[in-house]
Amino acid sequence: xxxxxxxxRRGRSLRSLWDWRRSRSALIPIAVxxxxxxxxxxxxxxxxxxxxxxxxxxxxxxxxxxxxxxxxNPEWPVKYGPSVNNARGDxxxxxxxxxxxxxxxxxxxxxxxxxxxxxxxxxxxxxxxLAFFDFVRSDPKxxxxxxxxxxxxxxxxxxxxxxxxxxxxxxxxxxLIPAAAxxxxxxxxxxxxxxxxxxxxxxxxxxFFIVVALLPNWLVILNPMVMIDHFVWTVVFLVLLxxxxxxxxxxxxxxxKLTSAPxxxxx
Amino acid sequence: xxxxxxxxxxSAAVSGRDSKARLASCSALAVALLLLGAMFWTLFEKxxxxxxxxxxxxxxxxxxxxxxxxxxxxxxxxxxxxxIFTTLVVAGIAQNPAPELNVKFPxxxxxxxLLQSALQRAQTIDLPPPAPAxxxxxYVDLMGFSGEDTGLxxxxxxAFRLFGVNISAVTYLYFVIVTISLVLYGIGHWRSxxxxxxxVAVTLALYVIVCADFVNFLGSSKLFSGAGxxxxxxxxxGTIAAIPLLHVIVMWTRPRYRLGPLxxxxxxxxxxxxxxxxxxxxxxPYWRYRPSG
Numbered sequence: 001x002x003x004x005x006x007x008x009r010r011g012r013s014l015r016s017l018w019d020w021r022r023s024r025s026a027l028i029p030i031a032v033x034x035x036x037x038x039x040x041x042x043x044x045x046x047x048x049x050x051x052x053x054x055x056x057x058x059x060x061x062x063x064x065x066x067x068x069x070x071x072x073n074p075e076w077p078v079k080y081g082p083s084v085n086n087a088r089g090d091x092x093x094x095x096x097x098x099x100x101x102x103x104x105x106x107x108x109x110x111x112x113x114x115x116x117x118x119x120x121x122x123x124x125x126x127x128x129x130l131a132f133f134d135f136v137r138s139d140p141k142x143x144x145x146x147x148x149x150x151x152x153x154x155x156x157x158x159x160x161x162x163x164x165x166x167x168x169x170x171x172x173x174x175x176l177i178p179a180a181a182x183x184x185x186x187x188x189x190x191x192x193x194x195x196x197x198x199x200x201x202x203x204x205x206x207x208f209f210i211v212v213a214l215l216p217n218w219l220v221i222l223n224p225m226v227m228i229d230h231f232v233w234t235v236v237f238l239v240l241l242x243x244x245x246x247x248x249x250x251x252x253x254x255x256x257k258l259t260s261a262p263x264x265x266x267x
Numbered sequence: 268x269x270x271x272x273x274x275x276x277x278s279a280a281v282s283g284r285d286s287k288a289r290l291a292s293c294s295a296l297a298v299a300l301l302l303l304g305a306m307f308w309t310l311f312e313k314x315x316x317x318x319x320x321x322x323x324x325x326x327x328x329x330x331x332x333x334x335x336x337x338x339x340x341x342x343x344x345x346x347x348x349x350x351i352f353t354t355l356v357v358a359g360i361a362q363n364p365a366p367e368l369n370v371k372f373p374x375x376x377x378x379x380x381l382l383q384s385a386l387q388r389a390q391t392i393d394l395p396p397p398a399p400a401x402x403x404x405x406y407v408d409l410m411g412f413s414g415e416d417t418g419l420x421x422x423x424x425x426a427f428r429l430f431g432v433n434i435s436a437v438t439y440l441y442f443v444i445v446t447i448s449l450v451l452y453g454i455g456h457w458r459s460x461x462x463x464x465x466x467v468a469v470t471l472a473l474y475v476i477v478c479a480d481f482v483n484f485l486g487s488s489k490l491f492s493g494a495g496x497x498x499x500x501x502x503x504x505g506t507i508a509a510i511p512l513l514h515v516i517v518m519w520t521r522p523r524y525r526l527g528p529l530x531x532x533x534x535x536x537x538x539x540x541x542x543x544x545x546x547x548x549x550x551x552p553y554w555r556y557r558p559s560g
Contacts, residue, residue: 031538039539049404161481192291232469
């Protein structure tokens with residue numbers, strides 16, 4: 001869609017999007033999505049029937065995670081702890097579901113319970129969703145504070161832990177490797193202005209991936225161990241910025257032109 | 268005496284630039300591979316290759332059980348044989364290892380011999396195939412992943428098939444996949460020095476993550492001193508998607524690049540790696556297993 005919007009904005013025909021030889025051809029995202037969708041179909045088709053029989057789910061549970069994350073609000077233990085029998089961590093949603101199921105008439109309970117008396121995964125997802133929306137309705141301020149004040153604080157703290165704890169307890173050579181790699185990149189890019197332009201374009205897109213990688217963490221839980229994808233893209237972005245700035249400085253200092261002579265593109 | 272024409276001079280200049288660009292791209296690929304090597308070495312330094320961590324061992328227990336279930340009985344689809352699961356627990360991969368094992372939690376997770384012996388027992392213990400579905404449609408010998416990362420079972424199965432049934436196999440498979448992804452990236456983008464520089468930035472980022480304090484058995488800094496994770500944790504294994512994603516980003520930022528059939532093959536393979544990463548993180552088949560009731 002972005003490619004289409006850009007093509008229209010530049011006064012180009014949308015027909016060019018179907019040119020399979022173009023790097024911005026619509027066939028590329030279609031090919032990627034086709035592979036992803038096929039993989040999903042394959043996973044669904046080959047899933048063992050026990051998942052249906054036992055009320056299990058072959059994925060992380062979204063609403064359970066969302067409800068669990070309300071515990072990041074420092075007021076949770078005092079305000080809502082007693083209502084969930086002071087269950088904490090991953091046990092809290094289980095307790096919420098169990099309490100909700102126990103409020104049902106006895107003949108309706110069994111469909112939601114496993115043999116060991118704990119809620120089935122499907123029941124857990126259902127009752128935690130209901131409980132989360134109950135919280136949104138009854139205490140929107142609490143939920144908003146958790147998502148827009150407490151969670152950003154946790155995200156920031158995780159960034160601090162990650163960057164503050166880098167190379168801790170490791171030999172010095174571990175810290176020298178990134179410096180050497182960045183130096184190599186600066187030399188490589190300073191020598192080739194096209195490379196610099198290419199990196200600038202790439203660096204312009206990377207913030208989108210930084211945000212997208214953080215989104216599931218922001219919705220569910222925030223700590224350094226679940227934010228690895230976010231950290232990868234953040235480090236990529238910082239490295240690219242550093243290399244672009246240093247290479248530009250080198251080129252300026254050496255009096256080279258910042259734009260290169262046109263070089264025919266291969267193929 | 269002959270003089271080169273202007274056209275041949277320009278052509279020579281272009282071909283000279285082309286060969287320099289090739290050299291630069293090859294150097295970038297070599298540096299990216301060296302960074303993966305440094306990453307691998309750092310994991311050995313931290314003793315995270317053939318051991319488990321406190322944050323990830325339960326997920327791995329499910330994954331190992333699923334992989335051994337598939338290897339022994341040919342039952343896939345993320346099914347876990349309860350008896351194999353229990354064998355691993357009794358053999359020491361547990362929160363409370365049996366007293367006769369003379370090891371306490373979490374030291375059992377760092378006891379390479381104990382872990383290997385547990386895997387050996389799970390492989391060799393005398394068990395009949397799991398019972399089929401009973402009259403109620405239930406499978407008494409089998410269980411699911413309980414909402415955890417089902418793709419981790421597939422990852423372990425592939426790792427065990429390739430490198431034998433041992434804990435290190437998972438780390439080896441990670442590097443095999445990332446290296447394949449890197450080579451595919453090189454096939455697609457080796458003509459662009461900028462593109463090859465970008466992939467060095469990604470491998471550098473992966474290396475930096477391994478150097479983080481929380482990628483450890485126990486954090487050792489003032490900021491983080493709790494139980495950490497290792498590369499075998501599904502939260503880390505998801506990074507196999509980084510180079511495939513960069514491949515697509517860079518393709519987008521090279522508007523003058525003309526694609527050939529090989530580029531589509533490479534993109535499809537990178538997308539397959541990305542799909543595997545999604546499966547590892549249990550971005551599973553939502554539509555089929557909507558909560559009911």
